Amino acid sequence: MCNISQSKLWCCVAFLDIVYFNNINSKDSMDVFEFGKSSCGLSLTAYRREQGLKRVLLLAGVHGDEWEGVFVAKQILLESVKSDLNVDLTIVPVLNLDGFLRGTRRNVNDIDLNRNLLTLDWSSDGIDERFYAGKEANSEIENKSLISYIEEWGVEFIISLHSWKHALMNVNGDCLEEAEAAKEYNFLDIKGDIGYSTPGCLGTYGVERRIPVITYEIDRGLFSRSEMLKHVLAIKSAISTFGGK
Numbered sequence: 690m691c692n693i694s695q696s697k698l699w700c701c702v703a704f705l706d707i708v709y710f711n712n713i714n715s716k717d718s719m720d721v722f723e724f725g726k727s728s729c730g731l732s733l734t735a736y737r738r739e740q741g742l743k744r745v746l747l748l749a750g751v752h753g754d755e756w757e758g759v760f761v762a763k764q765i766l767l768e769s770v771k772s773d774l775n776v777d778l779t780i781v782p783v784l785n786l787d788g789f790l791r792g793t794r795r796n797v798n799d800i801d802l803n804r805n806l807l808t809l810d811w812s813s814d815g816i817d818e819r820f821y822a823g824k825e826a827n828s829e830i831e832n833k834s835l836i837s838y839i840e841e842w843g844v845e846f847i848i849s850l851h852s853w854k855h856a857l858m859n860v861n862g863d864c865l866e867e868a869e870a871a872k873e874y875n876f877l878d879i880k881g882d883i884g885y886s887t888p889g890c891l892g893t894y895g896v897e898r899r900i901p902v903i904t905y906e907i908d909r910g911l912f913s914r915s916e917m918l919k920h921v922l923a924i925k926s927a928i929s930t931f932g933g934k
């Protein structure tokens with residue numbers, strides 16, 4: 690009997706979709722490059738349009754079972770190829786590729802990539818293994834690639850797409866204006882605090898380095914084409930607001 694969960698099935702569909710997109714994208718105007726490697730040695734793909742403007746990173750698939758954000762990132766990628774942007778945009782549709790292919794939140798080393806970053810509050814003492822932060826901060830190859838890119842390319846604003854049972858936008862740093870621009874399309878609550886402790890997360894990493902971060906939580910499991918397009922419009926609005934500052 691086929692026992693593939695719906696989440697894993699969606700992941701496979703999204704992955705095939707990205708492979709397909711990789712091919713059609715090669716003819717268009719976003720650069721495609723290897724962002725880094727996964728823990729299993731798979732190539733992590735990124736897409737970039739560089740125009741000498743403010744540098745924005747759109748990230749998805751940090752948690753491998755949160756495929757909703759991967760779909761939204763892919764759609765923004767598709768639209769960005771063909772439209773003018775007022776920022777230098779890099780899109781990483783799936784950071785945790787091994788987890789994504791396995792349908793798991795954590796990477797293949799069972800580490801939560803969004804608890805593993807080097808922050809003042811990083812700790813490996815979490816009691817819930819779902820959020821295991823690893824034995825040391827920034828130990829994971831996916832995060833090493835992420836941090837190297839943020840530092841070397843000089844990323845100035847990050848939107849990281851996740852999904853959760855409580856859809857919301859968690860703002861860290863100076864990006865309230867961008868979140869409010871997005872809210873005109875997605876009607877999500879804007880929160881400065883997600884309601885529980887998240888040591889070693891990207892939002893805190895950004896705050897400590899003066900890089901504003903929106904951790905964008907899409908409704909978990911509630912997904913349709915109209916829902917996706919709503920988020921696409923919201924994210925594009927946030928990005929263009931940052932570009933226009």
Ligand SMILES: [Zn+2]
Nearest residue numbers: 752755851852
């Ligand atoms: Zn997540």
